[in-house]
Amino acid sequence: MTPIFRLLALSAIGFLTVPAAAVAQEKPVYDQVVEIVASERGTVRRWAYPPKVTVIHEGDAYRDYIHGLVDMVNSRIPNFPGVGEVEFFDLAQFNRRLAGNTQFRMPRKDFDGVDGSIVRALLRGGDDAEDVSLTGSIFIFLTGLENGITLGALTQSTKHLSRQFAEGDQTRCYFNLMSKNDELRAGFIFINNDDATPIAECIYEEFMQTLGLLNDSQGSSIFTFDNTGAIRENRDPDFRLLEALYSDHVSPGDDARKVADLFLNIAPPPIVEVADRP
Helix, strand or coil: CCCCCEEEEEEEECCCCCCHHHCCCCCCHHHHHHHHHCCCCCECCEECCCCCEEEEECCCCCHHHHHHHHHHHHHHCCCCCCCCCEEEEEHHHCCCCCCCCEEEECCCCCECCECCCCEEEEECCCCCCCCEEEEECEEEEEECHHHHHHHHHHCCCCHHHHHHHHHCCCCCEEEEEEEECCEEEEEEEEEECCCCCCHHHHHHHHHHHHCCCCCCCCCCCCCCCCCCCCCCCCCHHHHHHHHHHCCCCCCCCCEHHHHHHHHHHHCCHHHHHHHCCC
């Protein structure tokens, strides 16, 4: 990784049900928005170009679900640059172990002239097979725990989240993001498909967060990003939050409070009323 890029450990989702007594009183909506979109410097980060999504999987690739989620994001977020190509690679096609045979090359302008392909994964095939080259800017690793741990190390995953993931007790899925000047440059999503956690919930939450929803707001009854894994029937607030983040009035590096102001302006009355609760 070149020095100009910083690896950012932004969030993790451990699919555990937090006991009600352990959940703090819910914050006002304004504060929840700021908490979710603010970097450690209080700024917002978002994509300035269409990221390519590459799914490396073992077993079910959740193709229809991922394509549907990408289509929904592309159609519902007016100023989002849009996810470009979505590529899938089944690890069953690679008959060698990942450790010792896989390399990741971190962001550059592009690989092979493919838009949105600024990270390259090279899986070396050995003497009897061709190498596999995969490119993208958001990688979804939908694998068993052992390969997920290896991929976390290969992509310089954040230490404490990769450790929790490896322990297999609390963190079932998590993500890492890389940015430059508050523009998102690369994202990595890790999902342990050995676990009984609903995979679709992991895909949804981690993918949405790689678009710039950087953190969880513990105890939120409004947003999916609350670190409990609760399945929500109404996800409109999540999409309105992305709409505010990608408003043409917001730029990478802006104060997160600008997004909160915009969100309250486009949110329906019931959500605004929740924000006013003491």
